[in-house]
Amino acid sequence: MDFSTDIKIRGFHIDVFGHMNNARYLELMEDARWQYIDATNFQDYLTEHNWGFAVVNINISYKRPAHNGDIITFEVNMKRMGNSSMTVDQIMKNKKTGVVIAEAEVTFVVLDLATHRPARITEEVKYAFVTPK
């Protein structure tokens, strides 16, 4: 696995049905991705180039409910690095039981914030993305 982090579910993540709301999964998965990037040189590389991210597709399967107080392990794995987009696999597991809560494929482009156009993902970009700090 490329990266893993734990996040505890709080009362404000829960919705009227007593489980974590479907949209909150995406915020917490985004948090896990930023933590992954924090562990690499990639944020410096983004800032240098005035680049950001734009998510182009998310395919998420909700397997089991997450409840208030659950500690969830978020795994992030780089699945594919193309010339114009990248896809990461994200798996959420209940830390205590190991049960899979959700699985998602998140595909994004690297965005030039000046032109609002996708940047070409060269070998140099890929290298910066996976190089530990």
Added chain:
Amino acid sequence: MDFSTDIKIRGFHIDVFGHMNNARYLELMEDARWQYIDATNFQDYLTEHNWGFAVVNINISYKRPAHNGDIITFEVNMKRMGNSSMTVDQIMKNKKTGVVIAEAEVTFVVLDLATHRPARITEEVKYAFVTPK
């Protein structure tokens, strides 16, 4: 189209990249689904049976950014009604330009809130779901 509603994007929907954040799309799409249900008899039916919804899969493609002040038209179309799950197509368009902002397939089960098990989606359930109030 089965249902359509307009929602205006606000400053708190935007993230650090100046566009609507990917997780917010899901909240607004959920709002549109509730508005659809408000227009049918289905909420009464749910309450009567102590049932709720559980989303099991979302496949969303982000096509164009949405900005502060944009008015977005949310279309909701029932795509498939099976015995154990239903899928709706949701399309977000910029109301002014007609440009597609995002497309999503949202699959959910009807959940028995007492047993936390999916309810069987009988012909009666399907009928309640699509009957206008």
Added chain:
Amino acid sequence: MDFSTDIKIRGFHIDVFGHMNNARYLELMEDARWQYIDATNFQDYLTEHNWGFAVVNINISYKRPAHNGDIITFEVNMKRMGNSSMTVDQIMKNKKTGVVIAEAEVTFVVLDLATHRPARITEEVKYAFVTPK
């Protein structure tokens, strides 16, 4: 009253205690303030000057819980327009029963987005703020 709008509470506004979460009140109150501004010339005025808002204080009293499906009337009243800050009173009422859900005083400055410094609130600014479109 200067402005009033209705917003329906949805499942994702609710938290683990079965009521609207305290932070969500602020998002919906912000939405009501934007709707108020939409009804005046002030957004044009802001855009022209490259100005935005910065909230400096919120004092909110939560009086009664809001539940899924409640329609809440948001009243916005300009309370004070000083030279460097403005205060609006915001009252949330259950539309059906008239019961007060929450009351808040929201104080903000007008921010020059180039310098990130508060702009002086001249008579012209005040006039733009309250002039209906």
Added chain:
Amino acid sequence: MDFSTDIKIRGFHIDVFGHMNNARYLELMEDARWQYIDATNFQDYLTEHNWGFAVVNINISYKRPAHNGDIITFEVNMKRMGNSSMTVDQIMKNKKTGVVIAEAEVTFVVLDLATHRPARITEEVKYAFVTPK
């Protein structure tokens, strides 16, 4: 200080003005309060009695903007424990610079989730609240 924790600001906490949105402060302050409670016996005590929290007032002053990537230290101090409500002081500081980002007084009651009425905050309740695990 009674409790302190660090939280890193992420892209989805930021709004159209490039700073953390006013409502997000309340979510992160709530997270800090739950972390405080995790460090005491109080959650067990709540669960045993079928009790929850209801916030009755928040008075928050936003002092300086928080930006993407900032690490914020959240301090939580019990200010007042009455018979029917409690007030905590919450201070947010930029961890690197020590600059105060926001200060808030949060007043809440302990809620009986069966009757939806506030519970009396006896000496035993107060003791459970402040006893480290």
